[in-house]
Amino acid sequence: MTTDLKRSPNRRPLQMSQLGLHLLIAFLLLLSLVPTVIMINLSFKNGLQYRWERWTLSLPLRGSNYLSAWDVIDAYMINTVLVAVVGLAGVLILSLIGGYVFARMRFPLREPLYYAIIALLMVPWVLSFIPAYMLYNNLGLLNTRWALIIPNVAGGPIFGIFLMRAFITGIPEELYESARCDGAGAWSLIWRITFPLSLPGLATLSVLNFVAEWNSFLWPLVTISDMSKQVISVGLFRLSRTTNDSVDFGSGGPLFAGYVLASIPLVILFIVLGKFYVEGLVESGIKM
Amino acid sequence: MSSVQSTQTDSAPSGRLSWRRMSPSTSLSWRAFRRSWQAYALLSPIFALLIVFVYYPPILGLIRAFFRWRPGVPATFVGLDNFVTYFTYAETPHELVNIVKLLVFGLFAGIVMPFIMAELIFFVRSPALKELYRLLVIIPMLVPGIVTVLLWQKLYDPYLGPINDMLRAMGLDQFALNWLGEHRIAIYAIMFVGFPWVWGVGTLIYLGGLGQISESVYEAAALDGCTGVGRVMRIDIPLVLGQVRLLAILAIINAITAFQNILVLTDGGPGFSTMVPGLTMFHSAFRAQKFGYSSAIGLLLFIIAMSGTLIINRGIRPANEELRQ
Numbered sequence: 001m002t003t004d005l006k007r008s009p010n011r012r013p014l015q016m017s018q019l020g021l022h023l024l025i026a027f028l029l030l031l032s033l034v035p036t037v038i039m040i041n042l043s044f045k046n047g048l049q050y051r052w053e054r055w056t057l058s059l060p061l062r063g064s065n066y067l068s069a070w071d072v073i074d075a076y077m078i079n080t081v082l083v084a085v086v087g088l089a090g091v092l093i094l095s096l097i098g099g100y101v102f103a104r105m106r107f108p109l110r111e112p113l114y115y116a117i118i119a120l121l122m123v124p125w126v127l128s129f130i131p132a133y134m135l136y137n138n139l140g141l142l143n144t145r146w147a148l149i150i151p152n153v154a155g156g157p158i159f160g161i162f163l164m165r166a167f168i169t170g171i172p173e174e175l176y177e178s179a180r181c182d183g184a185g186a187w188s189l190i191w192r193i194t195f196p197l198s199l200p201g202l203a204t205l206s207v208l209n210f211v212a213e214w215n216s217f218l219w220p221l222v223t224i225s226d227m228s229k230q231v232i233s234v235g236l237f238r239l240s241r242t243t244n245d246s247v248d249f250g251s252g253g254p255l256f257a258g259y260v261l262a263s264i265p266l267v268i269l270f271i272v273l274g275k276f277y278v279e280g281l282v283e284s285g286i287k288m
Numbered sequence: 289m290s291s292v293q294s295t296q297t298d299s300a301p302s303g304r305l306s307w308r309r310m311s312p313s314t315s316l317s318w319r320a321f322r323r324s325w326q327a328y329a330l331l332s333p334i335f336a337l338l339i340v341f342v343y344y345p346p347i348l349g350l351i352r353a354f355f356r357w358r359p360g361v362p363a364t365f366v367g368l369d370n371f372v373t374y375f376t377y378a379e380t381p382h383e384l385v386n387i388v389k390l391l392v393f394g395l396f397a398g399i400v401m402p403f404i405m406a407e408l409i410f411f412v413r414s415p416a417l418k419e420l421y422r423l424l425v426i427i428p429m430l431v432p433g434i435v436t437v438l439l440w441q442k443l444y445d446p447y448l449g450p451i452n453d454m455l456r457a458m459g460l461d462q463f464a465l466n467w468l469g470e471h472r473i474a475i476y477a478i479m480f481v482g483f484p485w486v487w488g489v490g491t492l493i494y495l496g497g498l499g500q501i502s503e504s505v506y507e508a509a510a511l512d513g514c515t516g517v518g519r520v521m522r523i524d525i526p527l528v529l530g531q532v533r534l535l536a537i538l539a540i541i542n543a544i545t546a547f548q549n550i551l552v553l554t555d556g557g558p559g560f561s562t563m564v565p566g567l568t569m570f571h572s573a574f575r576a577q578k579f580g581y582s583s584a585i586g587l588l589l590f591i592i593a594m595s596g597t598l599i600i601n602r603g604i605r606p607a608n609e610e611l612r613q
Contacts, residue, residue: 002343018413023407029424032487035439037426038450055450098334107324117338122597124547126566127590130573130582131349135341137359154341157334186326215433218548222574233434237552240438260434266430280431283412284490 040191042125043069043256050186051253062253069257075228076235077261084170084213084229087257091156091209092202098157099164099198100190105177114165120158133222147223148231152213163283168194200276208271208281214266323427353587357580370584379560379568386564391543398539401530402490407520409491410498422495428487429531437552442483443551444468468554478553478562490535497531500522528530530606540596545589565589 012054044052044061102114113162132151141147171194179193195202204214224230226240236258302565321328353370355363374380405425412418428436441447444467452464467477482488501524509515525532546567550556556563556571565585572581 021408021411022417025405025412025421028405028408028484028486029421031484032428033424035436036431036444039431039435039439053453054448093431094334097330099329101327104332105324105327107327107579110327111519113335117334117379120338120342122594124541124545124590124593126569126586126593127349128342128345130569130579130586131352132345133573134342134352134357134359134579135348136347150341154337158338161334186330217434217568218551233432233478236432236438237434245441259431261440262435263431266432268425271429278426278492281426281489282496 002246007250010270029253032113039256039259043253044262045253047252065253066261068254072239073235073252073258076232077265078232079145079229080214080231080233081265084152084210085275087149087152087156087213088206088209090153091160092205094153094157094206095160096195096198096202097190099162099168099201100194101187102165103168104162104189104194114161117158118162120155121162124253129218136223142223143225143229146227148216148220149233151219152209153252156209159208159283164198164201167198171197203273203276204279207269207277208283209279210269213265236262293352328371349583349586352580353584355580356578358577359579363580366580370581371588373581374565374568374585374588379563380565381566382560382564383565386562387544389475390479390542390564393564394539394543395484395536396548397479397482398488398490398542399535400417400534401485402488402496403492403532405486406494406498407524410524422492424490425487429489433548434552437481437549442470444477469558471558474554474558474562481549481553493531493535494528497528501527529604532602533604533606536600536604537597540600541593544593544596 038055041057042054043065044063045054045058045065046062049058049062098117102110136142136147141150175197176189177194179189184192195219215233216231217237220231221234221237224234227235230238239255239258273280313323319518348550352363353368354365356366357363373452409418409421409425412421431439443451446452446464446469448609449467451467455461455464465473470473505527506519509519512520545566547564547570550562550564550567551570554562556567569582569585569589572578
């Protein structure tokens with residue numbers, strides 16, 4: 001990059017610097033994608049190919065690895081989807097209600113109550129992790145799916161209300177005025193006006209929440225001991241540990257096919273919700 | 289943080305008064321509360337869940353940090369014993385050194401590298417390629433976090449890993465090390481996961497910030513001959529300080545509290561060479577059943593992370609908002 005790109009009357013240095021830029025970006029992206037490419041390549045290999053030609057493409061591709069992988073991780077995938085979707089439903093409902101109340105209703109102590117919620121964003125999980133485990137232990141919720149659903153339903157609306165309040169504040173007041181004139185109560189203002197108009201905000205929140213649930217690892221690792229209720233992250237972790245030398249799974253290919261399968265829900269979500277996916281990722285950074 | 293403040297000012301819709309602006313006598317009277325029963329009724333399930341499952345655990349942790357606390361046994365108050373135990377534990381200085389290493393490195397990987405990547409993409413002229421690069425930055429994020437770490441474990445494998453395969457192919461057999469298995473190197477191998485650290489959320493956050501800089505600022509700068517690297521130093525960096533602050537806070541909290549990667553890659557080993565306080569907290573709770581001691585370490589980490597956050601919040605002041613679109 002030269003410092004005086006724009007003043008240069010000759011366009012060639014500009015082209016050259018753009019070419020250099022593209023090469024540099026391509027190099028960095030290539031390095032970033034190496035693990036992903038290796039994962040996909042290894043997922044199609046049989047035991048011998050895995051042993052002797054790990055880093056090259058070997059034909060024929062062994063697609064049956066995916067069937068072997070699915071047989072082992074199907075329960076983990078289904079458990080995770082189940083827990084994530086049930087939790088997400090709760091998060092969306094509570095965030096919509098909370099966002100509406102704080103954006104549109106007028107009542108004493110509104111701001112203190114709002115900040116009492118938002119302040120919780122500042123509490124790092126490290127302070128709550130151990131005592132939360134004991135709380136779920138005392139409530140008899142360990143090793144039940146509730147141990148995975150409740151933390152999300154209770155904690156998800158914290159950021160959800162922050163996000164939805166900002167979003168709902170942007171809805172024009174006239175829409176509410178006319179509905180109120182027709183005698184609509186708070187409940188129908190939420191479901192008939194706010195809900196359809198805040199779908200983009202809810203989509204962002206859904207992505208954010210689902211990705212976080214799909215990635216959650218430490219909490220299910222300690223709270224769920226029964227592997228039939230376990231989620232995908234912990235399931236893959238255990239498989240990577242226990243099956244290294246076993247004949248059926250640990251020959252390599254199927255394990256990597258399992259890694260690819262575990263990525264597919266996120267890929268689908270990204271394809272379906274593109275823009276909201278990116279927003280969800282960025283918001284997740286802000287959320288901490 | 290700045291977004292929290294901005295919603296505060298936007299939040300009172302036209303024709304409505306925030307509670308602050310109402311006189312206290314009307315706003316806090318019983319009548320006002322009773323007239324607003326609907327709002328409280330709608331909020332009650334949210335607060336019920338928050339109080340039991342979100343407020344209560346950290347408060348319990350704060351208290352039980354001063355107790356001996358095991359499942360099924362009544363907790364006994366032990367004063368500062370848990371803290372004294374941690375500070376006199378032989379491995380503690382070592383764990384703190386590891387945290388400092390992770391922190392210094394985390395600030396570089398979390399702030400500098402994403403910024404370089406975002407600037408490179410921002411300088412691309414072709415809108416289509418710009419969009420393509422942004423898309424490719426996202427692809428590695430579509431792999432679950434645990435899978436990324438497990439993949440890196442495979443990359444490091446001393447016998448079957450591509451890193452050592454490559455070194456041997458180049459005739460550099462003496463450098464084909466057991467990356468996660470040697471005392472001196474393991475902590476650096478853990479840091480290296482995610483190389484070249486340009487594909488995280490950071491790049492997207494910076495791209496968002498750079499996109500907000502007003503075109504007129506760039507035009508004025510170009511007229512003064514301020515382009516290229518000079519523009520980056522004098523215009524872009526001051527105007528993305530808000531993003532820098534956010535990513536610095538994230539990097540600090542992450543370096544101090546996160547231990548998931550270490551748990552998966554080395555579990556603190558070999559020996560104690562990659563132990564960090566977070567992992568000691570985890571082990572003392574779930575292997576040794578010392579939940580009071582574990583809560584004390586959690587509290588210490590909270591205090592350190594909070595102080596770091598406050599220092600960054602004071603130290604980095606974002607530039608004038610008017611220069612953004």
